[in-house]
Amino acid sequence: MHAPVPQPGPETSGDKRRERLLYRLLYGRGADRGAKAKARVALAIAAFAAVYGVIATRLVMHAVAPDVHVARRSTAQDAVATARPDILDRNGEILATDVKAPSLFAEPRKLIDVDEAVELLTAVLPDLDAGELRERLASKRGFVWLKREIPTKQQQEIHHLGIPGLGFLDENKRVYPNGQEVSHVIGHVNIDNQGIAGIEKWLDASGLAALHTAGFATDRLQNPITLALDLRVQHALRDELLASQEKFKAKAAAGLVTDVRTGEVIALVSLPDYDPNNPRQAIDPTRINRITTGVYEMGSTYKALTLAMALDSGKVTLASTFDARVPLRYGKFSIGDYHAQNRVLSVPEIFTYSSNIGTARTALAIGVDGHKAFLKKMGQLDRLRTELPESAEPLVPKRWGELNTVTIAFGHGLSVAPLQAVMAVGALLNGGYLIPPTFLKRSEPEARALAKIVVKPETSEKMRYLMRLNAEKGTAAKADVKGYYIGGKTGTSEKVVGGRYSKTKVFNTFMAILPADQPRYLLTVMLDEPQATPETHGFATSGWNAAPTTGKVIARIAPLLGIEPRFDLPPADRLILTSAKELR
């Protein structure tokens, strides 16, 4: 082929030269444009072959490796939809379970028109914030959640919008069919179905989270968790506490039913509580679990520990007497009695009259070191840990002198979690076995294996006698439901307001054992700042509010717990103390 370069002829004009220059500039000197074009067409053929080759490779890859893709997809999907085991009460009632709910996500990189997507989505889901939605959709990320757990109807509507880059994943949504009834024990989960409080958090901590990470917690065949809780008892307790809180205008109320033989928590209520289906409420500090997370001066209920310590030491017997004629002066402090008898009191009288002076003198008879050692042994000075992740450290005085022993003897100056005190009182009544409390179902032999013997069986017998005696003629009389042979102890502690003990703001507790001769259940009721009412003749002490509440609770729960009423039982001194009578 010829190069069509104009040959410089003899008649070369200026025009021709310009033309030649232009040609050289555009195509190069002496370039054969035809050959060049041919070569470049060949190059284009190669380029297209490469492009189609890439597309074919990609296609074949899709065909060869779909399994890998699918497998990754399913694990990723499951990691989002973390299945949790059901939580049951001791009778198999469902306390928490999973239901499937679709969640809407977007793949912003696949979106074609962000504005259109924002417009259409906000039309279907009006509660989505348009600005935030736009920001999320315009982000560079490959995956963003738009709205979690949406109703099926809206899922359909969004699907029909036909926006590319949007999709749904089925997620497990945790549901608590009993609402507020068992809020504090069960706790709740976050939007990713991860436990963040209560038993739910414990579940994650004890291996479920690891299972989720490994991708094995996907099937619905996970064994349900059975709690010690009895939903019926829980309901009765909560119902009565709500009524009581209302009646006495208390800031808060709490209740606890434990099995003293196994350490199981049968019911736990702390009011105000929250609905785990709407865990936002749980952040409110007034809704803490007062039984495990709050620490309180337990007041007179602590006298049981002091007297048990004294009786167990052998230095004091039921027949011992202590001088309660005048208030006990200690430095600038003066300790008096609420139900002042102004005479010498025997040990049972100290208990039934709830004498501070008498209890303090009893503790002093043991001494500071003995007192401290005993409380340590009873688990009162260390943080009590249970399945519930929420727990509190007791407030123990840093320097523990005689004055501390004097006040702690009647339950002031040492703040413990109520569950902790209940564990100790339970040990005093069940024959001397200190059993760590549990929220899971536990048998008696299992409990025995964990138990630590802290007091002699005889001491336990005497304590049961004292508790029953208190219900027969002491401060606990208002809790004595006929037929159930209840024993109990009141506690009224003055709250510290501005560094001083307030005379009007009180924290009341009541602990009841039923039945007192064969202790099985320990019931605790606490009222925070109950107010006096005309019905209580202006009194706000435990015997007037916590005790009658306890009575009402017992009347309801005793039949549920299978305790048969017995109406012809002899008084405590004859029934319980037959073996220990000579000690008197």
Place this chain on the structure above:
Amino acid sequence: MVSRAERGPFARWWWTVDKPMLAALAALMLGGIVLSLAASPLVAARLGLDPFHFVNRHLLFLVPALMVLIATSLLTPRHIRRLAFVVFLVSLALVVATFWFGAEVKGARRWIVVLGVNVQPSEFLKPAFVILIAWLFAESSRRPEMPANTMALGLLLLTVTLLVLQPDFGQSMLIALVWGALFFMAGMRLIWVLGLAGAATLGLAAAYFTVPHVAQRIKRFLDALEAFAQGGWFGRGPGEGTVKRILPDSHADFVFAVAAEEFGIVLCLILLALFAFIVMRALVHAFRAQDAFARFAIAGLGMLFGLQSAINMAVNLHLIPAKGMTLPFISYGGSSLISLAYGMGMLLAIARERPAAAMLPPVEAIVPAAAAVPAAAAQTAGAAGRPA
């Protein structure tokens, strides 16, 4: 069967047309019908139409498309040039008209109603534009005194500006790419090709910094590239795309994905092979062509077709970001079908075997005087690429 001895226009056509390519095009159209049956009833149902609405319309458009294809392939190169000129002017006018009369769909004005039919004039603009450009580049070597290169550049700027205003970045990109490739093939020095590419890049950069819409678009493109790089060979993790998620989107632009899902990769590979065959065969025709116009026209039309198919498939396979581009002869769309038939008809027509002399314009057309200087005649013949 048509006898070799016959000399009618159809017989001539039958014996000179590229029959394998014709068969490949027919196969593509057939594939389009099958895939329309698969992909469109769902879309139609979603829009509340008769399930076979789109299938019927697809078939309806195939008839005129086939007619356009055959009719165009009967034309001579000269008629093709004239027709292209007319089509270009008309569709350019219609593109301009869309700014006033066009229906706005998803923020762009691309559609206009002509004689009761909804058409997308930019679709018809593309093949006509390619022919004009091919002619101008061919003229540039045949008639150096004509400012053909300048005119080609002007034509590109005019067309791209109009399309960008629509806005239709996919089509403008496609046109610019084909123009660039033809410019490259026209034998320009590499420095100009690179320089022009550089200028285009600069222009894009300028647009990036001045027009927010373009910036967003390019950003997203870069993001998508990054996504591809991150995703590696086996996908991108939770919820990151399979074709299924795009399914509700389109019976038009994403039909390839439907094909992959419903008919498997083998059918996709067959489709891909058909496209590759047509493009390669066209380019081989261009390689063998002895006339500059034929070479550029065939290459241009082939590349237009090839780029469009490659871009669509690449989008479907997440190799590049989404672009509004149809899969030739497969996707639903009347304008697209007829415009493609027109383009491929021209390709077939130009690629028809014909005696070399038929390619040449009459000598008088180039050299006014009958007593031409022999050197000038030789020069013309050389430019026309007559075999030595």
